[in-house]
Amino acid sequence: MKERFKSAIKGNSFIVWLRIIYEKIGESFSLTLYNGSTNQTKDIYKKQAELQIRIHALEKGMSIGRVRVGFGKEKAFSLIEDLADLLKKGGSKQFVVESVSVLQKYIEFNENMGAAMADIEIALNKLCSCYNIKSNDVGGIYNLSLKDVSSKTQCPFDSFSQSRFSIRDFGDSPLDIDKVYAALKLCERTPSACNRQSWVIHVYTENKLVEKMFKLQGGSKGFYEQMQCAILICGDLRNYDFYEQNLPFVDGGLYAMNLLYSLHYNGLATIPLTMGHKWRVIKKIKQEMNIPGNEIPVLLIGVGTYKDDFKVAVSHRYSYKQYVKFNQ
Ligand SMILES: Cc1cc2nc3c(=O)[nH]c(=O)nc-3n(C[C@H](O)[C@H](O)[C@H](O)COP(=O)(O)O)c2cc1C
Known part of the structure; x- marks a missing residue:
């Protein structure tokens, strides 16, 4: 009798709702303290993280097939100002050196396309001379060919994994x-918590649906027209307990990386596209795409074919020694 009462209470929707609220309130304290939205002016780490996103936006721009000549000038000016500010506040010089390198590549890229970039160049040179910054040739774009990629897709993992790039310059x-x-x-072999395999994968190949999905996602402006397939990875919430609300993203994230590699292995060009949106945006996407309420979107993957010659963003990576801690 006591056991039956206990399990009835445990499964009661109102009780579970209260437990989820309790968990979320608990989480919200550290999220408020540590997430990137708060205290950006004082917390140099957070400021740097925000700048990293803006710098990468310029790199992404350069890797888009049909990019506008002279794109992103306003963004570049404000970045130069904010990099100077970061240094004044004691931010990492190495980070600024790498950012300046991307800005230099951005200037060269646009000049080569015929844009007038002298004003940006003057502002960047001023920053470099004020803080004695020498750029280090990091970032920008690589020019690759289908031949290069094809020769590596069936190679051992060390060459194979290093040959995957996010593509924003697709073939037709x-x-x-x-x-x-x-x-x-x-991807059937993807591992998941307790082997739950809770993912649901929506594959869109019809032009109208593909376009609708990419427009709703919003992160592929300038190249979504060139992608021929959209794959939305969702997690089915019914597989998770009230204290496991982040687990669908872990399982779905593992699936997503596996799928990116598997598509690459099969010679397809891909790009992961964020589903990290506000709750209301996710709600709208789910409604428009007929995703049932029990599913939570984890990641969208854009898929297309390769051009014979194409460009990709370098997306410079930190050495693992910067973030791996052994026995500490
Ligand atoms: C979760 C996630 C979300 C992403 N969202 C976008 C996006 O909305 N738009 C975009 O152009 N790139 C997006 N990217 C691609 C990243 O910019 C890219 O993976 C990163 O710069 C590393 O470059 P690489 O994939 O070429 O190695 C996303 C990547 C991940 C992993």
């Missing part, structure tokens, strides 16, 4: 859907 040869099926087949 038709996408072979059998390659998508083959990639999905490979």
